Amino acid sequence: MTISSPGRGETDLGRTRRARRIGRALTEAHPDAHCELDHSTALELAVATILSAQCTDKKVNEVTPKLFARYPTAADYAGADRAELEELIRPTGFYRNKTDSLIKLGQALTERYDGRVPGRLADLVTLPGIGRKTANVILGNAFDVPGITVDTHFQRLVQRWGLTVQTDPVKIEHEIGAMFPKREWTMLSHRIIFHGRRVCHARKPACGACTLTRLCPSYGLGPTEPAAAAKLLKGPRARELAVAAGVDPELVPAQATVAEAP
Numbered sequence: 013m014t015i016s017s018p019g020r021g022e023t024d025l026g027r028t029r030r031a032r033r034i035g036r037a038l039t040e041a042h043p044d045a046h047c048e049l050d051h052s053t054a055l056e057l058a059v060a061t062i063l064s065a066q067c068t069d070k071k072v073n074e075v076t077p078k079l080f081a082r083y084p085t086a087a088d089y090a091g092a093d094r095a096e097l098e099e100l101i102r103p104t105g106f107y108r109n110k111t112d113s114l115i116k117l118g119q120a121l122t123e124r125y126d127g128r129v130p131g132r133l134a135d136l137v138t139l140p141g142i143g144r145k146t147a148n149v150i151l152g153n154a155f156d157v158p159g160i161t162v163d164t165h166f167q168r169l170v171q172r173w174g175l176t177v178q179t180d181p182v183k184i185e186h187e188i189g190a191m192f193p194k195r196e197w198t199m200l201s202h203r204i205i206f207h208g209r210r211v212c213h214a215r216k217p218a219c220g221a222c223t224l225t226r227l228c229p230s231y232g233l234g235p236t237e238p239a240a241a242a243k244l245l246k247g248p249r250a251r252e253l254a255v256a257a258g259v260d261p262e263l264v265p266a267q268a269t270v271a272e273a274p
Contacts, residue, residue, distance in 0.1 A: 027175060027191070028191045031188070031191040033227055034173060034227050035192060035203075037224055038200075038203035038204065038207055038224075039199075041207065041223045041253060044206075045199065045203040047152075047153040048073075049061060049064060049072060050076060051076075053129075054128075054129035054131075054154035056080050058117065058129055058146070058154075059079070059083075059114060060072050060073075061142075062110060062114060063104045065110070066106055067104040067105050071104060074103070075101055075103055085127060086121035086127040087127055089114050089115055089117060089118025090115065090118035092111075092115055094111055097111045101114075112140075113140050113141030114141070116141070117139055117140045119140075120138075121139070129150065131154075136151070145161055145163060148161045149161050152201065158194045158195055158197040158198050159198055160185045160189050160197045160198075160201050161198075161201040161205070162181040162182075162184050162188075164214075165208025166184075166205055166208070167184055168208060168214060169204050169208050170188055172217075172228065173227070173228055173230070174230070175191070206247075209247070210247040210253065211245060211253060213244060216234045216244060217230075217234035218234055218242070218245050219231050219232060219234040219235060220237050220241030220257075221238060221241035221244070221245055221253065221259045223253075223256050225257075238259045238263060241259070242254050242260070242263035243263070243264070243265055245264050245268055246268055248270070249269075250264045251269065
């Protein structure tokens with residue numbers, strides 16, 4: 013992956029100010045940003061996040077209603093029949109490893125936390141199947157504790173924007189976190205991930221239909237001609253995103269509005 017360097021002569025303060033302008037632009041562009049994994053409890057979110065590895069959120073959301081109904085508590089996962097659990101989560105891929113993680117997670121929660129998902133990062137990262145990224149997802153969305161989620165979309169975008177040259181997720185988390193008020197971390201993560209899924213794609217970003225054109229040192233990595241860029245927008249608000257970028261919404265194909273965000 014090519015990592016954009018900060019703008020020539022840009023100071024740390026200048027980079028922080030540009031980062032916050034990017035943050036404000038994302039707030040306007042993605043008012044619908046949210047956690048795209050369906051859940052109603054911290055346990056459900058932990059399970060859904062484990063299932064989301066190498067799988068789309070849409071597919072996870074198709075699987076979890078039956079799963080959550082069958083296993084409503086940590087003790088249910090701890091005592092689950094492996095073959096039955098594997099069959100339920102098979103569509104999410106890597107189902108044997110994920111089954112192992114879910115059973116061990118249930119056991120750890122039952123044995124160490126009275127069946128409840130803990131609300132501290134230090135505790136969460138000790139649980140089977142839960143790393144720092146997953147822990148921040150759980151903290152931010154189940155406990156309202158601000159956290160930055162450095163997934164592949166987040167890392168790609170902050171590097172393209174020249175906000176960091178770090179490649180280690182923890183270092184990225186700390187560097188980007190220092191640029192924004194802590195209270196903004198969770199929603200910032202959602203907005204960046206939304207932008208990465210809908211506009212700034214890995215292989216071909218929609219540069220010519222992006223609201224961050226003047227703030228991005230990687231502008232031109234993808235097509236800059238509006239007609240070509242508009243075809244790359246995805247999601248139910250694809251045409252609204254085009255309008256926000258000053259692009260004719262009619263250039264966005266109808267199928268883009270129902271396309272699954274990667």
